[in-house]
Amino acid sequence: MFVDVVDRFLAMAERHPHRSAIETSDGRYSYAWLEERVRAYAKIFSALPEPKIAIALPQVADAYACILASGLAGGFHTPMNTTAPADKLKRILRSFEPDFVVASAATAGELLDAAPNAVHIDPTTVSSSDGLSGAGRRNRLAYVMFTSGSTGEPKGVMISRASLANYVDWLGTLGITPDDRLSQQPNLAFDISMTDIFGALCFGASLHPLNEETDRMFPAQFIARKGITIWNSTPSAVSLMMRARQVTRENLSTVRLFNFCGEPLVRQQLDAIFAVVPEALAQNTYGPTEATIAITEQPLTASDYERFCGASVALGPCIPNMKVTLVGGPSPNEGQVVISGPQLAEGYWRDPVRTDQAFQAIPELGGERGYFTGDWAEMRDGNLFFKERIDFQVKVKGYRIEMDEVVSAIRKCGWPVAIVFKRDDSLAAVVESNGGAPLDEAALKAALTTVIEAHAVPSRILEIPKAPRNENDKLDRKAAAAWFEETLHAMKERRKNG
Numbered sequence: 001m002f003v004d005v006v007d008r009f010l011a012m013a014e015r016h017p018h019r020s021a022i023e024t025s026d027g028r029y030s031y032a033w034l035e036e037r038v039r040a041y042a043k044i045f046s047a048l049p050e051p052k053i054a055i056a057l058p059q060v061a062d063a064y065a066c067i068l069a070s071g072l073a074g075g076f077h078t079p080m081n082t083t084a085p086a087d088k089l090k091r092i093l094r095s096f097e098p099d100f101v102v103a104s105a106a107t108a109g110e111l112l113d114a115a116p117n118a119v120h121i122d123p124t125t126v127s128s129s130d131g132l133s134g135a136g137r138r139n140r141l142a143y144v145m146f147t148s149g150s151t152g153e154p155k156g157v158m159i160s161r162a163s164l165a166n167y168v169d170w171l172g173t174l175g176i177t178p179d180d181r182l183s184q185q186p187n188l189a190f191d192i193s194m195t196d197i198f199g200a201l202c203f204g205a206s207l208h209p210l211n212e213e214t215d216r217m218f219p220a221q222f223i224a225r226k227g228i229t230i231w232n233s234t235p236s237a238v239s240l241m242m243r244a245r246q247v248t249r250e251n252l253s254t255v256r257l258f259n260f261c262g263e264p265l266v267r268q269q270l271d272a273i274f275a276v277v278p279e280a281l282a283q284n285t286y287g288p289t290e291a292t293i294a295i296t297e298q299p300l301t302a303s304d305y306e307r308f309c310g311a312s313v314a315l316g317p318c319i320p321n322m323k324v325t326l327v328g329g330p331s332p333n334e335g336q337v338v339i340s341g342p343q344l345a346e347g348y349w350r351d352p353v354r355t356d357q358a359f360q361a362i363p364e365l366g367g368e369r370g371y372f373t374g375d376w377a378e379m380r381d382g383n384l385f386f387k388e389r390i391d392f393q394v395k396v397k398g399y400r401i402e403m404d405e406v407v408s409a410i411r412k413c414g415w416p417v418a419i420v421f422k423r424d425d426s427l428a429a430v431v432e433s434n435g436g437a438p439l440d441e442a443a444l445k446a447a448l449t450t451v452i453e454a455h456a457v458p459s460r461i462l463e464i465p466k467a468p469r470n471e472n473d474k475l476d477r478k479a480a481a482a483w484f485e486e487t488l489h490a491m492k493e494r495r496k497n498g
């Protein structure tokens with residue numbers, strides 16, 4: 001029997017009412033305050049038996065209150081990245097069809113035409129003096145996390161309360177106490193943010209979101225200023241600290257645990273951390289949204305991390321109750337990663353066809369249900385290492401991106417034929433001449449930011465007279481990437497030679 005995350009939070013609020021639950025740039029909020037706020041929102045949501053709540057708020061205290069309140073009220077929520085283009089947020093709202101949209105008046109003015117039947121809740125109008133009493137109700141689902149879709153339409157991953165509870169049980173093994181101070185760096189629509197939120201609020205610790213742009217640009221300074229003890233992010237954040245020359249003992253000495261997820265962790269990042277805080281523990285984790293945040297853990301210390309480093313750092317063994325099977329490879333030690341266990345998502349929101357494609361029986365496990373990730377991995381010396389994606393879904397700076405979604409966005413901006421590919425830690429694109437004006441790269445990038453999120457916009461876009469195609473007359477991504485590199489090299493040579 002699992003322990004629900006809302007019950008965990010309520011127990012912490014009863015035990016530690018005056019301790020800090022959330023500290024933002026706006027102030028400090030106690031567990032008692034947060035419980036009152038949760039109950040105030042829950043009373044509004046519980047007017048319906050199974051409310052669906054879209055939370056269109058930045059990383060502020062009311063956003064976290066709404067996440068917990070949706071669970072207390074017998075509903076479930078979808079968190080939204082308010083920095084994403086309005087067009088993408090509207091597509092999510094049309095798919096989710098929420099009963100309530102929690103947003104500022106300004107944000108609601110931009111989005112609510114996509115949810116005409118939803119009740120808008122402005123946080124400034126919610127009174128904490130009138131809240132839901134008792135233990136409330138529980139829904140089967142905890143949240144629906146919308147990720148990029150190959151058609152350009154976001155796909156919603158349905159995570160159950162039981163799946164989330166298994167993950168939070170594992171968080172309990174990290175020894176989180178009320179004295180811990182957890183960072184909250186990812187935006188709310190990036191599922192690793194749930195590690196921070198429930199890791200803090202289910203164990204009596206305090207949550208510290210990075211609200212200011214300067215904090216996001218200089219996260220090491222934020223760590224030092226806030227005395228962060230548990231840092232959770234993609235490894236890209238460490239690279240950002242390294243480029244800013246801020247990986248120093250002065251900045252990082254308070255951190256006892258660095259938890260990484262979302263993209264491959266590499267040795268250079270660990271070298272930088274352990275050089276200044278050799279007493280800290282680092283941890284590499286792996287898991288897609290469809291398996292509730294993370295399902296493996298590889299603890300790393302200054303004395304042993306080198307043996308877990310290959311092209312990237314080992315993913316580690318599975319957390320309790322989860323299992324990884326490698327299928328389709330030349331041996332049992334190499335293949336596509338298939339995940340099974342209680343953390344698997346229920347499927348995709350209102351998309352049974354895609355659900356059946358991704359969640360299938362695993363013959364090697366006697367027909368047990370598994371999620372076929374599209375990740376290719378191999379077991380070497382008893383350690384599991386990620387190798388590559390087997391489809392066109394990539395990770396860029398920790399964000400999962402369907403390259404076809406970027407292609408779809410380029411088409412919307414007036415270029416019908418486009419090929420997108422990963423280049424180093426960014427995307428690049430080739431567009432086929434369309435008979436009109438020549439490509440204005442800067443203008444196309446600017447137009448793309450109104451359709452897709454900034455991290456998905458290719459860093460370079462070149463125009464090609466005719467896009468390469470293979471023998472089946474399909475666009476040839478490999479040939480396009482080779483042409484791109486040759487053309488870029490020729491451009492540099494011309495500039496060098498005057």
